[in-house]
Amino acid sequence: MGTKICRELGQFPQLKGLPLCEPHVIRFANENLKVKIGESVRGADVFLVQTAANAIHAAAGVNPENVSPQEAARLTLSENLLELLITVDALRGASAGRITVVAPYFPYVRSDKKDEPRVSITARLMGQLMREAGADRVLTVNLHAMQIMGFVPMACDQLDANPLIAEYFRRNYDVSKIGVLATDAGGVKIGTVYAERLNVPLAVCDKRRWTDNEDPEIRAVIGIEEIRDREIAIFDDEILTGGTMTRAISALKEGFGLPVSYVSCVHPVFAGNAVDRILETGVRRIVTTDTLPAPQANDRLHVVSVARLLAAAIHNIHTNMSVTQIFREQDSLFETEDDHS
CATH class of the missing domain: 3.40.50.2020 (Rossmann fold)
Known part of the structure; x- marks a missing residue:
């Protein structure tokens, strides 16, 4: 998804040719993770793309150029989330100016209420963990329930793919x-x-x-x-x-x-x-x-594809323009099969 978004950012002159910076992730024998940012992000406006994927989706395209089939088979949602939090913390430690988590599918999105005794409202916890790790903003697509935006203790923009x-x-x-x-x-x-x-x-x-x-x-x-x-x-x-x-x-x-x-x-x-x-x-x-x-x-x-929709939102957030105006222009963000052929 990150590659698709970078490609779509090319429609904006000031962001054309923007490179994709992929963090280097090492998985140790004891299942610990190490994340290293491959270039300087000091003072940068960083958009970290990480959807709530697991091994089911890995075979369909989660970093196929960097992740072997054996590693993809071991990928879990929990490891995905931990990698996200460690990467946010690494970006904050590298003095990034602002960190926006781009989560097209928000983790634990269906756990949005306390529907039985002694259970966690886990969607709220996800927002709190992102904030504690150092994120400044969340950009997502079609939350299961609108109240989740209130759970996130920072700015949260929800896009509509319908x-x-x-x-x-x-x-x-x-x-x-x-x-x-x-x-x-x-x-x-x-x-x-x-x-x-x-x-x-x-x-x-x-x-x-x-x-x-x-x-x-x-x-x-x-x-x-x-x-x-x-x-x-x-x-x-x-x-x-x-x-x-x-x-x-x-x-x-x-x-x-x-x-x-x-x-x-x-x-x-x-x-x-x-x-x-x-x-x-x-x-x-x-x-x-x-x-x-x-x-x-x-x-x-x-x-x-929602890549063009996310790219438009990233552009507007980066340039301090209204995200709401995207909703009035969504017909122009529809991506046909011939657009990149």
Whole structure:
């Protein structure tokens, strides 16, 4: 992702040709880490790109030029986070002027509330650790819940990748044939974003859990007549195992005669065989982004890059311009497959 962002920064004259500085990471036999910054950063405005990846994503592109397959197989999220904190501390010790952590996928983003006794609100802890290590700012994409911005004890900018995905649909499909479906009440907000941007109808599943030990059941689909003869698209912020998504797709097809054509998410966590599980339900295409290293794109999986969006935010932060104005220009930040061919 760092290489992609540097390439996109070339669209700004004052940042054209900006080199990518990669820290040198040594893993000792006792599993300790050593991070050395390869050049002087004294007084520099540093943007440290490190997403919350693990071994699942390493094979899809985490530093493939520097990390052997054996090392990638051992990569864990915990080691990734520790490397991030040690690097921030090294940058602070090297007298960097300002340190911005660019975390396209924020670590422990789903642990955003105390939903049972004696548990940690780990998303809050992640922000506190970054601050204690020496970070001055965080730049991220589509947090699971807005309150996480309040957990981070420093400036935090959240970018929105949903307009980029909506633009992909608008450019590549006949959106007049598409209908958006929210699989539960929690998906209404994101579903509304796409329904409004694509100017298509929105339906909502009435999903209820009859007993505590049962999976939720789709009792009805509110607005089903609006989408019945359309190609149905489901949008989410992230997909983990795909279990909940595949159960919903099967229930919609079997119980309501609604086959799902498209599934989309911002963050492709995709643990295990999540992609295969979703495609086996009859879904025609999955659309996601590269906030995490995604599986190889093919005719049934497309990856919309957020590198240009992050580059625009980095430029505006570095030049003390408004980050908010990026939201009004996001259509121009859509990256086509031919842009770098």
